[in-house]
Amino acid sequence: MTRDVNRATGLSEKLYENAGLVFPVLATGAALAAASFIDPYLAYVATSWVIFGLLGLSLDLVWGRGGLLSLGQTAFYGLGGYFGSILAINMAPLTGNTLVWSLPAGAVFGAASAAALGAIIFFARMGPLQATILSYTFTLLLWSLTQSLKISVGQAEIGGDNGLSNIPGVVLAFRRGAESLDPVEVFVTVVIVSAAVYFLCWWLMRGTFGRVIDCIRIDPQKTELLGYDIRKYQVASFSLAGAIAGLAGAMFAAWANYLNPSIFSVQEALLVPIYVLVGGLGTLAGAFVGAFAIGGLSYYLGGGAVGGQTTLILGIVLILLVLFLKNGLVGAIGELWRRTLPDANAAARDAGAVSIDPGVLEGILVEAAEQAGPAKRLATVDLYKQFGGVIPVNKVTRAFEPGRPYSLIGPNGAGKSSYLKACVGIYMPEAGSVVVGDVDATNAPIFERVRQGVGVKNQKPQIFGELTVDENLAIAAFARTRDRQAAADVSRRILAMLGFEQQAKVQASALSHGQQQWLDIGMVLCLAPRVILLDEPAAGMTNEETRELSALVRTLARHTTVIVVEHDMEFVRTLEGHVTVLHHGQVFAEGDIAELRADDRVLDIYLGRREHV
Numbered sequence: 001m002t003r004d005v006n007r008a009t010g011l012s013e014k015l016y017e018n019a020g021l022v023f024p025v026l027a028t029g030a031a032l033a034a035a036s037f038i039d040p041y042l043a044y045v046a047t048s049w050v051i052f053g054l055l056g057l058s059l060d061l062v063w064g065r066g067g068l069l070s071l072g073q074t075a076f077y078g079l080g081g082y083f084g085s086i087l088a089i090n091m092a093p094l095t096g097n098t099l100v101w102s103l104p105a106g107a108v109f110g111a112a113s114a115a116a117l118g119a120i121i122f123f124a125r126m127g128p129l130q131a132t133i134l135s136y137t138f139t140l141l142l143w144s145l146t147q148s149l150k151i152s153v154g155q156a157e158i159g160g161d162n163g164l165s166n167i168p169g170v171v172l173a174f175r176r177g178a179e180s181l182d183p184v185e186v187f188v189t190v191v192i193v194s195a196a197v198y199f200l201c202w203w204l205m206r207g208t209f210g211r212v213i214d215c216i217r218i219d220p221q222k223t224e225l226l227g228y229d230i231r232k233y234q235v236a237s238f239s240l241a242g243a244i245a246g247l248a249g250a251m252f253a254a255w256a257n258y259l260n261p262s263i264f265s266v267q268e269a270l271l272v273p274i275y276v277l278v279g280g281l282g283t284l285a286g287a288f289v290g291a292f293a294i295g296g297l298s299y300y301l302g303g304g305a306v307g308g309q310t311t312l313i314l315g316i317v318l319i320l321l322v323l324f325l326k327n328g329l330v331g332a333i334g335e336l337w338r339r340t341l342p343d344a345n346a347a348a349r350d351a352g353a354v355s356i357d358p359g360v361l362e363g364i365l366v367e368a369a370e371q372a373g374p375a376k377r378l379a380t381v382d383l384y385k386q387f388g389g390v391i392p393v394n395k396v397t398r399a400f401e402p403g404r405p406y407s408l409i410g411p412n413g414a415g416k417s418s419y420l421k422a423c424v425g426i427y428m429p430e431a432g433s434v435v436v437g438d439v440d441a442t443n444a445p446i447f448e449r450v451r452q453g454v455g456v457k458n459q460k461p462q463i464f465g466e467l468t469v470d471e472n473l474a475i476a477a478f479a480r481t482r483d484r485q486a487a488a489d490v491s492r493r494i495l496a497m498l499g500f501e502q503q504a505k506v507q508a509s510a511l512s513h514g515q516q517q518w519l520d521i522g523m524v525l526c527l528a529p530r531v532i533l534l535d536e537p538a539a540g541m542t543n544e545e546t547r548e549l550s551a552l553v554r555t556l557a558r559h560t561t562v563i564v565v566e567h568d569m570e571f572v573r574t575l576e577g578h579v580t581v582l583h584h585g586q587v588f589a590e591g592d593i594a595e596l597r598a599d600d601r602v603l604d605i606y607l608g609r610r611e612h613v
């Protein structure tokens, strides 16, 4: 009996993990089964819902997964529709098959226009609101342009407001004069193409590419601190989404046999996020479910796919959704299902205190040196950073080398964190230079400095809370190894070193603050850094953990250059390293901790006394 229950739970878990794969198989099966009895008119209307679902999928990739609400998806959709149709109008009479021309053309033009817009958005490092507005402006621009654009391209005549007509329907045979498919056949064809596109997206987003996109959504800075050039990933996923929208547009044109500038209208642009929200943001399948739910509802209420009742229905549905189903239909079903499964996060409570075996750590560090080369020196010359009237880094000239750990101390606001941030490129300095090894890194972006060997742990633990513990380590290790197997090996060793094997499948957000600090340190170690910057790593740790951390830092310093910012003077003492006191962004005093503790001037700045304040 117990075994049966376990087996059923195991099966349910497997199904839950692979539900995304089951969806296109079921959808295709249902479409094929329905083909024998479905009313041709319903098949015709339902085809448009599938196409809108595909358009929604393109948005879900960039919004639900990438974190950017693009109102440009209908622009890529319209462009794909226009260009795909121009090619189909000219080529189909000669060769038959329309989709073989229009789908690739739609996808290529959709991808190319998205790549151009994405490059502007991401390389200019626009904020989310700016990016949404720019994408919307792009759509409006096309709407306005196509209103007055009258041009003939071969047999295709674009008539401005009158649009582009005579677009051939869906023809699959390769011969002149081949017949268009009937509505039911078109429905099945569109479902199969959409299921294939969906499967490709599901597969891609399940792999390392999708993980990196998820990481960028959760914490772009941390993703860059792992050494990923996030802008390339963002442009790539935006282009992929553009390709899917373009392909959907080409299918829409073949379905409607007609296109006009209203495809770029405000109403069209705003419908897409609604499909995604209703279905479930970030679920991929939700876009189709949302399009079917809204399309089906308005169809049965007699309004047609975008008919008179639609606005009212959408308004009510959206209000109800915001009130009761925040994760949309698919998200809600997923959540209910997940509740029936064993709670993987329960293991977070069983995690004992971290106790690092020095032998294991040494082994990891020796191997890291073999793979990534010897430790590097970090030096700054007259480094200067200003925020308005505040100068947190004021012409700091310092060099750090392997051997003993370096500690940066100083009162609150002395500029310790700002100095580390200027070293790694989170803050771009106004003057001075940063040199990593022999390379001037002053103007290098964060990810390049990380690739040069700089590893950083910021003050707050930066972990990807929605990912599991082993996924966090693996994505960090992959940034360096670029090989999934090698990354899995590295992350497994770090996981074992931290004693987190039982917590491998726990969501990182379920860990305690101290455990998150260790996970963050583990992620930095996965990068095999040659210079390590740790900003208040002991914050939130117990005394026992702080002792472990001290031993770890001392071991690290024998293999790499280590700089630690700390307030905990007892911790700094145990590091037995070189200490630099910063005050008002400048080096105020240096030495070992015993000397500095006895130095009246240092006490003065800490206690806010006398002339040194």
Ligand SMILES: Nc1ncnc2c1ncn2[C@@H]1O[C@H](COP(=O)(O)OP(=O)(O)OP(=O)(O)O)[C@@H](O)[C@H]1O
Pocket: 387, 390, 391, 392, 410, 411, 412, 413, 414, 415, 416, 417, 418, 419
């Ligand atoms: N992004 C920023 N914009 C404006 N001012 C900033 C910024 N970052 C830091 N500062 C200012 O620079 C000064 C130094 O801050 P910083 O965090 O580097 O000090 P700190 O020595 O690390 O302090 P703490 O020990 O409290 O963390 C502060 O006055 C702070 O307000």
